[in-house]
Amino acid sequence: MPKIWTIVDKEWAEVFKNRLVLFTVIFMPILFTALPLIMVAIGSSQADMGDATDMPASYLEMCGDLTGSACFTLMMVNQFLLLFMMMPLIIPVTIAAYSIVGEKTTHCLEPLLATPITTAELLVGKSLAALIPGVLATWLSFGVFAVVAYILVQSPELLRRILDPMWIIAVGLLGPLLALAGINVTLMVSSRVSDPRTAEQTSMMLILPLLGLFFAQIAGVLLVNAQVMQLAAVIMVAIDAGLVYLGVRVFQRETILTKWK
Amino acid sequence: MIHTENLTKKFGDRTAVESLTLDVAAGEVFGFLGPNGAGKTTTVRMLTTLIGPTAGTATVNGFRVGQDDTAIRRCTGILTETPGMYDRLSAEKNLTIFAHLYEVADVKGQVEKYLRLLGLWDRRDDLVGNFSKGMKQKLAICRALLHEPAMVFLDEPTAGLDPEAARLVHDFIEEIKTQGRTIFLCTHNLDEADRLCDRIGVMKQRLITVDTPANLRKKLYGRKVVFHLREADDALLTRVRALPFVKEAQRVDGKLIIGLDDPETHNPTLVRLLVEAGADIQFVGELRHSLEDVYLSLVGATEDNHA
Numbered sequence: 001m002p003k004i005w006t007i008v009d010k011e012w013a014e015v016f017k018n019r020l021v022l023f024t025v026i027f028m029p030i031l032f033t034a035l036p037l038i039m040v041a042i043g044s045s046q047a048d049m050g051d052a053t054d055m056p057a058s059y060l061e062m063c064g065d066l067t068g069s070a071c072f073t074l075m076m077v078n079q080f081l082l083l084f085m086m087m088p089l090i091i092p093v094t095i096a097a098y099s100i101v102g103e104k105t106t107h108c109l110e111p112l113l114a115t116p117i118t119t120a121e122l123l124v125g126k127s128l129a130a131l132i133p134g135v136l137a138t139w140l141s142f143g144v145f146a147v148v149a150y151i152l153v154q155s156p157e158l159l160r161r162i163l164d165p166m167w168i169i170a171v172g173l174l175g176p177l178l179a180l181a182g183i184n185v186t187l188m189v190s191s192r193v194s195d196p197r198t199a200e201q202t203s204m205m206l207i208l209p210l211l212g213l214f215f216a217q218i219a220g221v222l223l224v225n226a227q228v229m230q231l232a233a234v235i236m237v238a239i240d241a242g243l244v245y246l247g248v249r250v251f252q253r254e255t256i257l258t259k260w261k
Numbered sequence: 262m263i264h265t266e267n268l269t270k271k272f273g274d275r276t277a278v279e280s281l282t283l284d285v286a287a288g289e290v291f292g293f294l295g296p297n298g299a300g301k302t303t304t305v306r307m308l309t310t311l312i313g314p315t316a317g318t319a320t321v322n323g324f325r326v327g328q329d330d331t332a333i334r335r336c337t338g339i340l341t342e343t344p345g346m347y348d349r350l351s352a353e354k355n356l357t358i359f360a361h362l363y364e365v366a367d368v369k370g371q372v373e374k375y376l377r378l379l380g381l382w383d384r385r386d387d388l389v390g391n392f393s394k395g396m397k398q399k400l401a402i403c404r405a406l407l408h409e410p411a412m413v414f415l416d417e418p419t420a421g422l423d424p425e426a427a428r429l430v431h432d433f434i435e436e437i438k439t440q441g442r443t444i445f446l447c448t449h450n451l452d453e454a455d456r457l458c459d460r461i462g463v464m465k466q467r468l469i470t471v472d473t474p475a476n477l478r479k480k481l482y483g484r485k486v487v488f489h490l491r492e493a494d495d496a497l498l499t500r501v502r503a504l505p506f507v508k509e510a511q512r513v514d515g516k517l518i519i520g521l522d523d524p525e526t527h528n529p530t531l532v533r534l535l536v537e538a539g540a541d542i543q544f545v546g547e548l549r550h551s552l553e554d555v556y557l558s559l560v561g562a563t564e565d566n567h568a
Contacts, residue, residue: 107344111404
């Protein structure tokens with residue numbers, strides 16, 4: 001364990017000196033927390049935002065006895081709450097891309113691998129260094145969102161639905177699973193490229209299913225509810241298991257040294 | 262300290278190292294020479310357990326490569342071809358990280374010791390990215406020694422350094438040699454190998470030869486004595502050639518170059534003969550071939566054999 005934390009310490013000391021990484025880690029949580037809060041604030045300040053009958057049928061079912069205005073606010077907030085699932089993907093991918101490609105460009109991997117550290121310790125250290133800031137930033141942002149929403153929202157019914165346990169599952173469980181997938185993909189992509197931006201952009205393809213979910217929900221094609229979240233979590237566990245397996249196979253010392261150029 | 266038996270490494274169809282059988286004694290400075298792509302770095306990587314051999318066996322400090330890899334990494338230090346330091350971190354932070362990874366007991370103390378030894382203590386808080394190549398190389402040497410390894414692998418330690426920095430590195434290698442550490446030195450710098458190494462191995466996919474620099478010269482060129490004369494004529498050359506202990510003799514620009522098996526025994530006789538023959542001897546010395554001549558002869562001969 002001490003070696004894992006040495007790697008984490010090293011990664012943070014190095015990667016957080018990169019302005020782009022720092023910008024992503026600081027700016028994105030602020031933006032992604034502000035957007036749903038703006039929706040909450042607008043919803044709370046407008047007495048009548050429209051007729052509930054204009055909503056997709058699936059939403060009307062979800063809203064139950066909420067007023068039309070509250071139902072509209074819930075729908076808008078729910079769209080933006082999906083951003084809390086993108087955050088744990090984007091931040092770790094950015095960190096991992098710079099951390100891995102950085103080792104390649106500075107030729108630091110060989111002396112690092114010559115120490116008594118095991119490949120597993122190195123991989124876990126690098127993964128944690130990327131995972132922890134992403135997940136913590138997401139949880140912190142969601143916490144801030146929950147507190148401010150609690151202050152702003154007058155209707156207890158609306159507040160209960162906004163802070164639905166579904167989102168706790170999404171942010172608390174699905175977020176880290178997405179982050180893990182993102183890191184694994186980044187590690188594998190990084191072994192083939194020499195530019196962190198290429199690694200980052202390629203790994204960001206993982207965000208496409210989330211964007212699909214985002215737009216499907218806006219279009220009323222799909223309603224993100226507890227069942228969807230549970231199904232997504234199960235799928236992500238399977239995907240993560242496969243990616244970890246692949247990642248360990250790719251990360252052989254010899255492969256790293258002889259093919260990472 | 263190092264023992265290899267038919268150590269072989271293949272990358273696909275390409276053989277990087279073929280049947281390397283080698284012994285390096287404890288406390289020895291062993292020079293590993295060879296052209297680019299000869300398999301020197303691959304050998305170092307196998308011996309430091311960074312890559313596994315395709316065939317053959319190797320032990321380092323009594324530990325078997327492929328079985329006791331962690332133990333080998335604990336007792337070896339490596340200076341890689343490129344220093345590979347974290348440019349965004351300070352010199353002290355760089356060394357502290359590696360001291361932790363090498364499980365050094367007194368991290369702070371060891372880091373300070375080596376930073377002071379190599380004259381980097383005053384720059385310990387500076388980012389390594391601002392260091393010159395020589396300073397980075399010195400820092401990389403510190404890193405290789407932080408855990409006081411019994412065996413140190415140095416891959417091109419003075420490549421790209423200015424003469425002053427190279428001298429400092431040479432002096433430091435000599436100093437760590439006096440501490441009884443075994444040093445495996447890969448280099449293209451033949452003067453460096455000549456100056457520092459007890460024995461030299463010349464490699465080109467396979468090991469061409471291993472010996473001390475002096476023995477390599479003797480094997481290839483024999484021992485030759487140069488007599489600088491005011492005037493050397495054919496008659497003198499004929500008289501010298503007639504001596505039973507003279508292996509060969511030639512006249513070059515007023516000098517007689519005479520091949521002898523045992524100059525210490527036969528030089529006095531030769532001097533007497535030349536003086537009696539009326540030669541004015543200005544200077545006598547041993548003809549010393551550079552290690553470069555030896556190296557090029559060995560590598561060239563291998564190329565001829567392959568052709």
